[in-house]
Amino acid sequence: MALRVLVGCKRVIDYAVRIRVKPDKTGVVTDGIKHSMNPFDEIAVEEAVRMKEKKIASEVIAVSCGPMQSQETLRTALAMGVDRGIHVDVSGKDYELLQPIHVSKILAKIAQEEKCDIILLGKQAIDDDSNQTAQMTASLLNWPQATYASKIEKTNGELQVLREIDGGLETVRVKIPAVISADLRLNEPRYATLPNIMKAKKKPIKKVTPGDLGVETDPRIEILSVEDPPERQAGIKVEDVDTLIAKLKEVGRI
Amino acid sequence: ESTLVIAEHTNEKLFPVTLNAVTAANKIGGDVACLVAGTKVAPVVEALSKVPGIKKILVAENEAFHGFLPEALTPLVLATQKQFNFTHILAGATAFGKALLPRIAAKLDVSPISDVIAIKSSNTFVRPIYAGNALLTLKSRDAVKVLTVRGTNFEAAALDGGNAARENVPSADSSQNLSQFVGQELSKSDRPELTSAKIVISGGRGMKNGENFKLLYDLAEKLGAAVGASRAAVDAGFVPNDMQVGQTGKIVAPELYIAVGISGAIQHLAGMKDSKTIVAINKDPEAPIFQVADFGLVADLFKAIPELTAKL
Structure with a gap:
């Protein structure tokens, strides 16, 4: 039985960009800033495409929730080998307050409509760092969850997943259908080649709204402020090991 | 206010992050209860019962909790929540806490708050975003607050002086066949964690x-x-x-x-x-x-x- 795979890909500020907080403390500066696919989602997309290449998956569908530009992120996923995209249009104030609980409801609904067997997501997005969407999607669907995956193997009707946990590694087996969140070591995402980027332009992207899916995006939080973290002052340079030891003794650290 | 802290442990040993979470829970105000779920948890309950700031320890022993899988623990936490109506549910922001709490939150239709580093009031929290390059202060509008707290930002609660009561929680139907724990390979070291x-x-x-x-x-x-x-x-x-x-x-x-x-x-x-x-x-x-x-x-x-x- 070949599986239908749903992958999430979030458009975020590129990981190499230095974050600047807005002077009015309402958020961070995003206008005119380079955005890319969330790096953990790239790993999820890569894994899904490999499942298709290994004939484990029959079709891979990518979803991105966000403003119009999210379609660029979907194009990247399509160029990596995803078959088609779904853009869930959320913008402005709604998008600022869109939380993993909303996204997981959207993903759960799409997974049901598209009859997906596996949902592959990045373990967290590097903007809000929530690390929640996979777990919540699994919960809403009553599916098992295998978070922080660094290796996925398909056995009979099950997936054996090696998970990265605090003290080392853990292995779990989950029944299909399942939700998996990708950790760093799962794979190294490919670069889209020019021919594939051209091909991706012809692949379909469907645009829907949360309302079309019957999902409410009522705000769950109020943002009171977004601020710079306290600045750490540089200290002093010491001459040699002896001075270092003396200084550390002076401040009572050794 | 009343807070449930979900203890993280190995059945034999309590993880220190739970003590940080107890401190965070006490900052919220109100009574603090601690849930210890596992296969045989007597040593953990014993250790926790001496921690000041915990009013009662809720104990659930079941073979289904082998491996502490979120699929097995979620029904237990939901049943406990139904019985006691906590206003806050907390765990350490670890691989365990972060895997489990969102699963619980989704069932409660609550937007969880990850990696809390400061508690301003019972509904206002600070958490890092963009890898700590910005700090977000947010007010939760949900009736129940589900939080993971970062251990390094809250002092560990003391390990003596307390006298918490112990209570068994009615076992929810925790048998499940969605997931199965296969094993762990933990890095061995004599050095501290x-x-x-x-x-x-x-x-x-x-x-x-x-x-x-x-x-x-x-x-x-x-x-x-x-x-x-x-x-x-x-x-x-x-x-x-x-x-x-x-x-x-x-x-x-x-x-x-x-x-x-x-x-x-x-x-x-x-x-x-x-x-x-x-x-x-x-x-x-x-x-x-x-x-x-x-x-x-x-x-x-x-x-x-x-x-x-x-x-x-």
């Missing part, structure tokens, strides 16, 4: 290879320190990933952090910049790590570290 160590020594790409980390292990032995690594050292294959300190690894905030041969990429700083005292040893005087270090030593680590070990 990274996230709770008072001193952490980390090596970067400057260590050149895995064997050279022995220099750091020797120094760690002298200082009773844990040893970590930068992502560059992990990606180069010098040491395993569970040693990684940084945005994509562990967040540490020890009293003393010694960065050895680490340049100081933003992603590494995100994992250690809350350390009380930072020492950087690097031969490149321009390395960004010196901008956050209290004491910087521009030196060849292969000379400085053995010297430091010998002189301590």
